[in-house]
Amino acid sequence: MMYSILILVVLLLLLAVNGITRFAFRQITQMKLQTFESIFDYLEGSGVFTRERFNTLNKREVTITSKDGLKLSGYIVEPHPGVNKWVIIVHGYTVSLHVSTQYIDMFDQEGFNLLLVDQRRHGNSQGTYTTYGYYEKYDVQCWVNWLLEQYGDDCVIGLHGQSLGGGTVLEYLAIADPHVKFVVADCPYSDLTRLMRHQVSVLNKLPSFPLLRLVNRRMERVAGFRMEQVSPLKAVESSRIPVLFVHGTRDNYVPTYMSEELYERKPEPKRLLLVEGAVHANAYGVNPARYAEEVHALIQDALEENVHPAAASHVQESRHSAAYS
Numbered sequence: 001m002m003y004s005i006l007i008l009v010v011l012l013l014l015l016a017v018n019g020i021t022r023f024a025f026r027q028i029t030q031m032k033l034q035t036f037e038s039i040f041d042y043l044e045g046s047g048v049f050t051r052e053r054f055n056t057l058n059k060r061e062v063t064i065t066s067k068d069g070l071k072l073s074g075y076i077v078e079p080h081p082g083v084n085k086w087v088i089i090v091h092g093y094t095v096s097l098h099v100s101t102q103y104i105d106m107f108d109q110e111g112f113n114l115l116l117v118d119q120r121r122h123g124n125s126q127g128t129y130t131t132y133g134y135y136e137k138y139d140v141q142c143w144v145n146w147l148l149e150q151y152g153d154d155c156v157i158g159l160h161g162q163s164l165g166g167g168t169v170l171e172y173l174a175i176a177d178p179h180v181k182f183v184v185a186d187c188p189y190s191d192l193t194r195l196m197r198h199q200v201s202v203l204n205k206l207p208s209f210p211l212l213r214l215v216n217r218r219m220e221r222v223a224g225f226r227m228e229q230v231s232p233l234k235a236v237e238s239s240r241i242p243v244l245f246v247h248g249t250r251d252n253y254v255p256t257y258m259s260e261e262l263y264e265r266k267p268e269p270k271r272l273l274l275v276e277g278a279v280h281a282n283a284y285g286v287n288p289a290r291y292a293e294e295v296h297a298l299i300q301d302a303l304e305e306n307v308h309p310a311a312a313s314h315v316q317e318s319r320h321s322a323a324y325s
Contacts, residue, residue, distance in 0.1 A: 020206075021214040028196065028215065029129040029223050031094050033122060039098045046285035048102035057101070064146050066120065067138050073097075073124035074117035074143065077104060084155045085112045086147050090140065092163030092187075092281055093130060096123030102284055103160060106292045110299050112158065117143055119164065129223035132164060132192050132230045133171030140172045148179060155179055156306065158299065162186040163254065163281050170232035170262070173239040182302035184295055185232075186246040187281055190258040190265075192230035198255060236266040242305070244271040244298040246291065248278025269305070271298055 040051040060076045075097060087107045089100035097116040107114055119136055120127030130136075140159065147155055157180045161169035166188025173183065189195040196215075197208045212227070220226045236243065243266055247259035256274065263272040273294045275283040284291045 020211065021218060024200070024211060024215045025218045025222070029131070029219065030121075031130075033096070034094050036096075036098060039095055043099065043102055046102075046282060048285050048288065049104075054098065054101055057104075061124075062115075062146075064142055066135075066142055068135065070120055070126040070139075072117065072120065072126070072139055072142065074115055077114040077116065079108045080111055080113050083111055083113060084152060085110075085158075086115060086151065086155055087112045087158040087160055088115045088117060088140065088143055088147070090117055090136075090159065090161040090165030090168050091119060091122065092165050094122070098123075099162070100160075106288075106295055107158075107160075109292070110296060112299075115143060115147065119168065130164065131223060131225045132189075133168040133232070134225040134230050136164075136168040137171040137175060140168060141175060141177070144177050144180060148177075153179070156181055156303065158182045158184070158302070160184040160186070161188065163188070167192075167230070167232055170243075171230065171235050173232075173241060173243075174235040176239065176241055180241060181306055182242045182244075182298055184244045184246065184298065185259070185262070186283060187248065187251055187254050188232060188245070188259060188262065189254050190231070190233045190262050193227040195254060195258070196227060199253070203252070232262060233265050236262055238267075240267060240269070242269040242271075242298055242302040244273065244294055246273045246275065246283050246294070248275050248280065248283045248286065250277055251280045253280035269301065 040054070043049040044051070057077065062074050062076055064072050066072050089097070089103055091097055091099050097118045100116045104114060118125040119130070120139055121130055144157060147157060159169040159172065159180060159182070161167070161184070163186070166185040169183050170185050170188055193212070196212055200206050200211060201208045216227050245259040245263045247256045249256055259272065263270055271294060273291065275287050275290065278286040
């Protein structure tokens with residue numbers, strides 16, 4: 001009798017562990033996506049963009065195929081026809097390219113055309129799992145190649161990524177095309193393993209061991225990647241592309257220190273903007289003027305360096321103490 005009860009307890013425990021592991025895996029790689037309406041409720045509540053303006057926006061849908069055969073979707077917004085300056089904007093987890101509309105004016109003012117993209121599994125793009133930049137960096141590579149094919153190899157390209165998008169564009173630095181001249185990484189994670197440990201143990205009050213190990217095994221088996229294969233810290237440490245790291249000081253979803261350590265690890269040129277009082281992914285909504293000011297400075301320095309490398313290096317060093325802290 002006792003033996004049967006023990007077996008039953010063990011079986012129930014194994015079922016519970018398996019259920020929790022499956023749930024955690026789905027939350028990490030397949031969380032429910034937000035709707036168009038919920039995204040614009042947030043944007044309008046933050047005062048950064050409206051659905052009415054989106055509906056009347058002069059835009060064109062484009063599609064490409066990823067390296068692993070997925071249809072990827074995006075919108076071209078071209079306020080400066082014939083100009084060879086482009087920025088690709090990459091959104092965060094569970095949203096879509098609609099959330100990227102808030103940054104249109106900021107780049108328009110610098111004379112850039114825009115490509116807003118839906119990451120795999122999001123919006124109108126195909127895909128089953130989110131891999132936090134492991135596969136998504138190659139999607140960015142496909143979009144960069146598409147721009148060069150469509151608009152010429154004299155294009156100057158910048159990248160902007162928020163949250164998951166921030167991690168994606170930083171992972172892309174390891175394979176970056178030389179036409180990419182600057183990157184804005186808004187509230188990115190520095191290392192996926194540490195991010196998941198934080199979210200499991202700090203936010204959800206669960207033991208990270210052995211849960212993360214079990215989730216990691218399932219990730220490798222089902223989604224084709226492991227957490228330790230995603231580490232923007234490693235991607236930035238050898239990159240000389242100018243990067244602006246942005247983070248809210250009250251971000252507990254992706255801790256603020258992650259941008260700080262990315263900034264410390266990356267070689268020059270680099271900038272760091274910490275927006276006082278901002279939580280996750282709302283730095284622009286809290287202080288759009290300061291945000292835009294730093295982005296404009298990044299672009300100006302990056303383009304200046306592209307034209308006059310030696311002179312730009314001297315200017316950059318002289319500005320370091322004031323602008324890069």
